[in-house]
Amino acid sequence: MPKDSPTPPAPARRLFGTDGIRGTANKAPMDAATALRLGQAAGRYFNRGAHRHRVVIGKDTRLSGYMLEPALTAGFVGAGMDVVLVGPLPTPAIALLTRSLRADLGVMISASHNPYEDNGIKLFGPDGLKLTDEQEMEIEALMAGDLAAALVPPSRLGRASRLEDAPGRYIEAAKSSFHRGLTLEGLRIVVDCANGAAYKVAPTVLWELGAEVVPIGVAPDGFNINKGVGSTAPGQLAALVQERRADIGIALDGDADRLVLVDEAGQVIDGDQILALVARSWHAQGRLRGGAVVATVMSNMGLERFLGQRGLKLLRTSVGDRYVGERMREEGCNLGGEQSGHMIMPDFGTTGDGLIAALQVLTVLVEEKRPASEALRCFRPLPQRLVNVRYAGPSPLHDEGVKAAIAAEEAALGARGRVLIRASGTEPVIRVMAEAEQEALVEATVARLAETIRAKARA
Structure with a gap:
């Protein structure tokens, strides 16, 4: 086992896993009946205090989102919470909007990098952080009980509305993470949105920052999310980067909280190299906090040695970005992530954000005027x-x-x-x-x- 102790695994639960509730769409627990009860139970849990209670609900592009979204809405409205619907948006956008709108709860309907047949439900608290194991267990206990007490009288029913400018809010937040004095002009970037939640916002952000954008995976039809595209299938992206002689390729997953890069030679770059590059840059600028980077037990020892040579530590946790985030908060760190591509940078957001992580890499490439193939080879991975x-x-x-x-x-x-x-x-x-x-x-x-x-x- 690794020498430093990872975060202990969560207690056994029936519905909630390490990243919300997941399953095959239209089968328990990923069916409308369970979503309704989840809305009622979570509504009861968060419906505390005299203020008007609010929940933000977003989703990716899966067909089953049209089934789960109204079921959750009905549950929350029946529990006396106002519902703000924002449509297809990245998971980090939901975390951002939950805080921005002073909501009690944020909900993202997505199964991340899984195929369209699956779906999932992630919950965020008012601070934009994923709920703790203890909170999820309390909600699960409420779901298993009698929910009659969660239902409010007709005069206290919630209302549902749609936030039309939600994409624009996230676009501006993402752009603000890129240094104002820099531009992406002169860079040709291929961006693969996995036919998922970022299919509109990611190309827009890169174009507005000045890049020549070549988008793929931007034609969702409800069935093609992550199908041969995205961070788990970067082959098409790598080929297109070479064909178009692009400077870099960016691959997001279905809900855009994960990132994989491809350099100009078509070589795939994983999360460990991304962490190394950003850590080196931030440390040199005095921006890296906590004297460490937080990653999981899966990260390569090459990363650990690279950081050690610079007087930095690699703090390891159990697999799961929620455990990375918890350890970062405990240690006062502002950079962490997973080898698989989840990158957490609390200076810019509360949860993993593939697009913002890509912008931090692009910042280094622009500042140092080096090709991706050189800048993103920070260390030699051990077999x-x-x-x-x-x-x-x-x-x-x-x-x-x-x-x-x-x-x-x-x-x-x-x-x-x-x-x-x-x-x-x-x-x-x-x-x-x-x-x-x-x-x-x-x-x-x-x-x-x-x-x-x-x-x-x-x-």
Whole structure:
């Protein structure tokens, strides 16, 4: 296991996972009936005090959003909360608008990088932060009980309205994160919006800042979100960057809280390199707070060494951007993220924002006048290997023999690498990962541990 202690995993819950509620659309728990009860329960939970209560609801471009949005609206209105509908917008825009409108709650209907068949519901508090595990558990408990007490008399029913200028508000907020004295003029940028929530706002922001914009993934039809495009499928983006001789490619996911970059040579850049670049720049300018960057246990040791050479720490958490955000607040840090591309920069927003993170990278490229292929190769990643081992019954990780095997491999690697063994939070799978200087050592370590765990699972 990593030497610094990650945030402990959340208590077991039936509905809420590490990022809200997720599931197949039109099947429990991602059906209209559950969404209605969620609206009623969350409405009851937040309907406190004498002020007029308000909730902001946004969504991505999935067809099922048209089913879940009115169900949630009905639940909140019935619980006495006013509903502000903003339509398709990135998740970070919902967090921003929740604070801007002094709302009690923000709701984002999205399954992020998943295909259109799935959907999800994320909740934000009045501070624009994702709800805590404890808050979600309280809401889930209310959903399981009698919700008659949540329903208000006719005179206290909420109202629903649409905020027409919501996209413009987010566009201006995103642009304000880019240094006013700089411009993107002279840069050709390919931006892939995954046919998702940022399909209008992301190209607009880049164009208004002066870039020549080549957009793809900007024709959502309810079914094509993340389909062969976006941060989890950057192949088309990489090809187009080379074809159009662009300076950089930007890939967002379905709700635009995740970012992957492609340099001018068509090479994909992950979140670790993005964190390294921004950390180096901010540290040199005296803008990096907390003397550290927060990332998850999945981040490469190359990032940790890169930061250490500059007197900075890498603080690791469990997988999930909510845990990254919590640790950042505890440590007073203003930069954190995940290898997968979630970037949290509280100087500009309260949750992961792919577009704003891209703008911080573009700021460095403009200031330093260096190509992306050079600027975004901050360190050499150590070879890393991940294998999933399925099991039935009790977790093999409780077995003393498995524990001893893990300890032995950790001792054998010593300072040359690390071992990370963790149970999936969504399925009966043990994730076995190793990282070291030599690829052969990594492969052998993972193979031995995976077979040990597999044998125990079969026993």
